Amino acid sequence: MSDPGIELFIEVQCEEIPARFVAPAMEGFAAGIQKLLGGLILGPVVPYSTPRRLAIAVQVAPKRPAVEKVVTGMPLAQARSADGLWGPAALGFAKKRGVDASALFDHNGFAAIRVVEGGESTATLIAAGLEAVVLGIPFKKTMRWGDGATRFARPLHGILCVLDGQVVPATIAGLACSNVSAGHWLLSPEPFTVTSAEGWLHALRERGVYADRSERHARVEAQLRTVAAAEGLHVQPDADLLDEVVNLVESPKVIVGHFNEELLNLPHRLLIESMKVNQRYFPLFSRDGARPQLTNAFLIVANNPEGDPALIAEGNARVLGARFHDAKFFYAEDRKLALGKHAQKLSGTVWIRGLGTMAERQAAITDAAMKLAPLTGANVDHLARLGTVLKADLATLMVGEFPELQGHVGHLLAEAEGYADALAIEEAWLPRHSGDALPSTPAGLSFALAERMTLLSRCFVAEMEPKGSDPQGLRRAAVGLVALLQALPHGAQGGLDALFATAGVPLPKSLAEFLLARLRASLTGEGHATDLVDAVMATGGADVASITARVHGLSALPKDEMAAVRTTFRRVAGLGRDHSAADYSLALLQTEADQQLHLAVQALPTDDADLLVALRNLRPVVDRFFAEVMVMCDDLPLRGNRLGLLRSILDRFSGFADFARLGGE
């Protein structure tokens, strides 16, 4: 068994690091240690973190292995004086290397000495390199403090660094490393001595601090479940929120709070988002049949297990009361005006400088949405009526205060006023990000398409396409539009040109290219082979749903079959591509293989939707043809006939895929 080595343990102690910084910082910290110690590392680099500490433990070799090397100097003739003793040149050579004459010896006719390289202790390497590692920990933002020029996420307070239980004499930003740590800043601030990671973890655990992030994560998760269950309620999983709160506490304690029940009259999305985003609470739900129903109970993940739960719960409930009181005030104010009145304010609001007002924007979206109605199946009268208030909620106090509720507030107010299909106002915003839900109603789909098509078109016509920065969110709009088009009925849109023409929206060439680039990125990002995507997209149809369906179809073929398809049809393209015409003479179909291929080509479907099946059926016939006949034979009419046969295959599939773009396996 190899030497287990000795343990290096480092704890960087600082003021509260932003929760979102922790994961990338720990990755960078571990990488820095890997780079510093390289081959001396004998085991995994184990990360630990709390809001106030970033730590690493790793087994390392105690020193770099020593390697003996012979260094030769001058030939013996020059090295020795007449009396056979080492002369001045040899002595100088030895002195330069820090040894005396006794170390010199004859090595194949040259004066030589032995030197030992490596052998430095790991402690020395750490003492020399730790500062660069710690100060090189990557953070999204760094700051200065005091009078120093050092940058870190927040002020550094100390560095604990022990190797095999001994303090390593390193200095970081003027702080000498120690073997001292401390517990929770409030409950157990008294310092304690550390000799190992295990001892440190244990000492912290005794003080209620869980420095192992995954252990803390599990504790929070378990407590959330237990406390919710004790209330007879349940928590909806939210991995991002859980990750965040785990990085906000080092001594987690889950406490249940209750806000005033009458606030449940407010939009639930507002309550839920406020609790999660602003307060990092977990809302609790009851099961009303199949649908979870929001209750006035919520869970707080506090950082003080010894605190007074009633006091902490009461304080947190007061915050919600105050926060939602604002919302109640805004909602009441907003409801005093009809949505149509709010919409009137839009003519005084600039949309994008130089591109008109919000009122004009709303009219443009509505116009396009109505023209798209035959495609989506939406009720045109509903669209027209909703279109007058589509953006009205932008003028409400509620959306002014909670911009993330844009669409939702409009939907609720419109519903209360009896607008048909009011949900479409909210669904116009879908999808908000990639992977988000798509509109569930035809009216929502119409507005969602029109919203993005008009935005992109106006900006591209005005030459405001994104270059690096993207203040209008055009990339996101394009990704959203592609996702919407992918979900449209196959072939319904008839290509980007036709789609934009239907909507009455100009499609500059640059925008078409931009959208196709997003589509390509989306398909390859889903894991479809680049050559398949390119082969399909090269057909020039620009019908997003059709391109997507063809790529998905090809991509779903079994691996072996796909490899065969690539080989066969690349060959068809290679031979047939440059042949002038797709005609051939029946008289020249000399062999069984010629005739079989002719019959198969004749049988190719007229409907594009069936081409994938046709392709799969055709392949063995083509393979037999290639195996049994010589296409490039010396008989020129015969050769022309066979090339014509292949060319007719290419032509039939020209709207399906460009086989010439298929790559190797």
Next chain:
Amino acid sequence: MEPTPLQSFQALILTLQRYWAAQGCAVLQPYDMPMGAGTFHPATFLRALSPKPWRAAYVQPSRRPTDGRYGENPNRLGHYYQFQMIWKPSPLNIQELYLGSLAAIGLDLKAHDVRFVEDDWESPTLAASGLGWEVWLDGMEVSQFTYFQQCGGVELTSTPVELTYGLERLAMYLQKVDRVYDLVWVPEGVNPDGSHRPAVSYGDVFEWNELEQAQDNFENADVPEMLRGFEVWESQAKDLIQRSLPLPAYDCVMMCSHTFNMLQARGAISVAERVQYIKRVRDLAVMVAKEYIRKDAMTLAERREEAGRGAV
């Protein structure tokens, strides 16, 4: 017996003043001009620009015209108080000192949940920014804790730490009051002659003011006059900077900023114009900062000489 911060609004202020005075802060008084936040006070904005050490604490009324609610919202005010502490260069034990101030106002920290949650600060009009946290007391933001990094467009070499306590919010928590106007400013008592002295509430002091100021901010303030006023303060600021008078020039910058806030409340500024106005105030703040730094490096005698007034 002296009332505690749990019983009286002014006791909260007095306690914080005494606490920070004991830490060596100069306890200053509010600046005599309207401003949106205590950071505008020259004791913070201008002093932060200097490399010289500085510790000060003061109460500053903040005017937020758009936040006015005619006295109808129990939590929102168009005029409220901030308690501001600035300490430069930031000491390493500032978190402890801050927590000490919470203990001083009567909070038993071990019973509560106090947390430092990331919240970076930026003032676009002052070209100032910093990193720090909002401090949570049982989930409620009671203070803003900021390490200034940039001020007036200048990267600071000596880093100030700024603490801002939202006094009304903190007092509402301490006094367990749901409506700001119900805060006890002065508890009831007995006069020397034995007669009863009724309590004074926050509402007694400010409720009427909130109503009228909101009427002005949202309905009456004269937009054309304010638009003209902005131009006047702006050109005055530029003129004073030309004459190397950064202190009075800065007063004009504050007036520009306040006028802009009033115009916003009146809905007189579109989104696109808003960015332009912010930039105009910011440009002034940057010019003031540059001139302030130049004169800060001078002695008073040199400044007198530059003013053509020689020795006293």
